[in-house]
Amino acid sequence: xxGYYSGTVRFQExxxxxxxxxxxxxxxxxxxxxxxxxxxxSRLLSTEETSQINSEIEIFCRQWAAHGVNLEAAGSVLHxxxxxxxVDETHAGASGxxxxxxxxxxxxxxRKYGINLxxxxxxPYLDRDGAMQxxxxxxxxxxxxxxxxxxxxxxxxxxIQTKREMDTRFLIRLKESWLSRYLNPVNV
Numbered sequence: 001x002x003g004y005y006s007g008t009v010r011f012q013e014x015x016x017x018x019x020x021x022x023x024x025x026x027x028x029x030x031x032x033x034x035x036x037x038x039x040x041x042s043r044l045l046s047t048e049e050t051s052q053i054n055s056e057i058e059i060f061c062r063q064w065a066a067h068g069v070n071l072e073a074a075g076s077v078l079h080x081x082x083x084x085x086x087v088d089e090t091h092a093g094a095s096g097x098x099x100x101x102x103x104x105x106x107x108x109x110x111r112k113y114g115i116n117l118x119x120x121x122x123x124p125y126l127d128r129d130g131a132m133q134x135x136x137x138x139x140x141x142x143x144x145x146x147x148x149x150x151x152x153x154x155x156x157x158x159x160i161q162t163k164r165e166m167d168t169r170f171l172i173r174l175k176e177s178w179l180s181r182y183l184n185p186v187n188v
Contacts, residue, residue, distance in 0.1 A: 030088045032164035039083040042116035124156040151175030
């Protein structure tokens with residue numbers, strides 16, 4: 001029962017330790033408190049698109065600056081669905097202007113690749129076969145009632161804001177997320 005935004009990416013459990021491999025994200029040793037921006041693509045990206053976007057992210061991060069000071073930044077496309085940008089603010093903090101430039105960069109990616117990266121209503125989760133599916137928040141209640149989702153369903157936590165959260169809370173159970181309010185005691 002995949003939603004409109006669905007696409008299939010298969011994972012093998014356990015997935016959680018895989019995210020810890022990003023301790024040196026994009027070849028850089030970033031502080032666990034590094035600020036993070038996570039964008040969910042409205043569709044799966046092709047291998048070619050992922051490669052091209054990763055190249056564009058690398059160029060952007062090398063020139064990303066706040067008040068003339070280069071930021072310690074990194075970014076990447078993850079699992080052909082997520083775009084992550086991070087700034088290690090122990091060196092220099094991201095300013096309003098630098099954040100605006102990142103938003104402009106993400107908007108350019110949207111236009112160039114025909115994707116939506118600002119739809120905060122997308123909920124990526126792993127189905128019972130380990131495939132990533134994406135639904136909208138308006139579909140969550142229906143998916144719980146039909147038994148497709150329950151408290152043990154692994155979801156990607158799109159509310160993370162730091163590298164530490166990405167390392168420890170990017171893949172969580174639905175019952176550990178803000179979506180738990182849709183569960184009744186039977187589904188927990």
